[in-house]
Amino acid sequence: MxxxxxxxxxxxxxxxxxxxxxxxxxxxxxxxxxxxxxxxxxxxxxxxxxxxxxxxxxxxxxxxxxxxxxxxxxxxxxxxxxxxxxxxxxxxxxxxxxxxxxxxxxxxxxxxxxxxxxxxxxxxxxxxxxxxxxxxxxxxxxxxxxxxxxxAGAGGERSRVLLIGARAAVLAKLAAALRIIGIGADITRDATDVPPDELRVYGAVAFGRAVTEEERAAVRRSFDDAGVDVAYVEGLAPIVPLLVAQMEHALDRSPREQRRLTRLVAAGGEAGVEVTSACRVRLTAYRLDRLARTHVYEVFDGILEAGHHRLPLDAKATRGESFIVARTPGSVLVEALAR
Known part of the structure; x- marks a missing residue:
């Protein structure tokens, strides 16, 4: 030896x-x-x-x-x-x-x-x-x-998120999807009277588009007063798979230098991706059309070597309001397509 x-x-x-x-x-x-x-x-x-x-x-x-x-x-x-x-x-x-x-x-x-x-x-x-x-x-x-x-602390609690917004149907669908994949989710509009011990179970808080800045500030104060370090997520669009990906990224507590997927940018008809080791990368585009209907495009699925990569995006996937989700076996990143 x-x-x-x-x-x-x-x-x-x-x-x-x-x-x-x-x-x-x-x-x-x-x-x-x-x-x-x-x-x-x-x-x-x-x-x-x-x-x-x-x-x-x-x-x-x-x-x-x-x-x-x-x-x-x-x-x-x-x-x-x-x-x-x-x-x-x-x-x-x-x-x-x-x-x-x-x-x-x-x-x-x-x-x-x-x-x-x-x-x-x-x-x-x-x-x-x-x-x-x-x-x-x-x-x-x-x-x-x-x-x-x-x-000393064998095992642990499952990840849990707090969803705050005005669109009850979207929140209910998001909460159901999160629970199916193993993430606890609760829905509220006001967290000001929630006891500190209950706030401590959350790893992330998601705000819907309709939540005002005043309401967001009140939620942040509640968590600050309870001494809870929580990630805040601004929901990009009422698209459940996209919001789930945002929640996953917010809950990732692994050191950044030890993640496989470290960077995602989306602009000019292409996506820029950085990975730290060879792995499978999947890029999915979500687009909202003028009638607020969701369109989904698988734009890349393959093995990338460690380093920076520029991947072209289908023109159909980038019209209007579009978002890119990048996944590896252990990481996920989300970006709105820059105009």
């Missing part, structure tokens, strides 16, 4: 949910990602839509068991001393595929090795191994400290 060490850390991460252009729903998942040598390990595994077993929406007892497993305080769940490192974000079933690795001890150190894509009891390392990933040797004190810090 090499004497070289890798650094081990943890950081909040998100698998962005949403209402897709074809009408399908994608589940929202908050989880803790593994940071190896300063980079999310998930980003080093090519284009993978997955979450770690340290997800905030699993019961606390299961969360604790997952942490203790990574600390080798429990028997491995798979044959050969293998542990699930990343699994399916929708069902977490091994049959959908999972990234697994052997975790063992070398003196006081912890070693992650033999990474593989696994769909049944025994992985084929020659065929499905992640060659070139690992082995990683972590100093025992730092490794135990990072994972041990999770046990």
């Amino acid at each position: 090499s004497a070289e060490y890798a650094t081990f850390g943890l950081a909040p991460a998100m698998r962005a949910g949403g209402v897709l252009a074809n009408g399908d729903y994608q589940a929202h998942r908050d989880f803790v990602d593994f940071i190896v040598d300063g980079r999310p390990l998930l980003h080093q595994l090519s284009d993978l839509d997955a979450v770690s077993p340290l997800a905030s929406d699993i019961p606390p007892a299961i969360f604790t068991a997952q942490v203790r497993g990574l600390l080798l305080e429990a028997d491995p769940p798979l044959a050969g001393g293998r542990y699930v490192i990343y699994g399916c974000p929708e069902c977490e079933d091994l049959g959908c595929g999972a990234v697994t690795a052997v975790i063992d001890r070398h003196g006081d150190d912890f070693v992650w090795r033999d990474f593989a894509w696994q769909t049944d009891e025994h992985p084929d390392l020659a065929r499905n191994g992640y060659h070139g990933i690992g082995p990683f040797r972590f100093r025992g004190d730092a490794y135990r400290a990072a994972l041990g810090s999770l046990l």
Whole structure:
């Protein structure tokens, strides 16, 4: 075993949910990602839509068991001393595929090795191994400290948002869509008399177009008085998939430098996108016509290498009031098309 060490850390991460252009729903998942040598390990595994077993929406007892497993305080769940490192974000079933690795001890150190894509009891390392990933040797004190810090607050609350607006039908549809993908949502027009403990459950507040500046200021004062740090979202248009994407972006608490999708601009008939590692990027355009009807266009879906990219937009998708949503497996950004 090499004497070289890798650094081990943890950081909040998100698998962005949403209402897709074809009408399908994608589940929202908050989880803790593994940071190896300063980079999310998930980003080093090519284009993978997955979450770690340290997800905030699993019961606390299961969360604790997952942490203790990574600390080798429990028997491995798979044959050969293998542990699930990343699994399916929708069902977490091994049959959908999972990234697994052997975790063992070398003196006081912890070693992650033999990474593989696994769909049944025994992985084929020659065929499905992640060659070139690992082995990683972590100093025992730092490794135990990072994972041990999770046990004090095992598990976590699901993301929750407060919706404020005048269009009851749109708010109801938005709340229903958010709940389907795993985000709690409440609707109100006045938050001035809400007890501080109730305000603390929200990660974001969304304002509809009809909410006045005076009403918005009153809501902000309520949260400030309660000492709650919350993200505020100005709804771009009464288009439910677009608003869901805005909510997902607002709820993303992962460090910006550890996100895959870091920039989106839309102007002059093209979109500018920046990604930090190779991944699948999907661009969807939403357009409101003169009769306030919504039109949806899938304008790009493909693998982009790390860096800046300029992608052309279909002229039909950019007429009138238009908006672009960019998605990667873990991030989402929204921009109005600049004129």
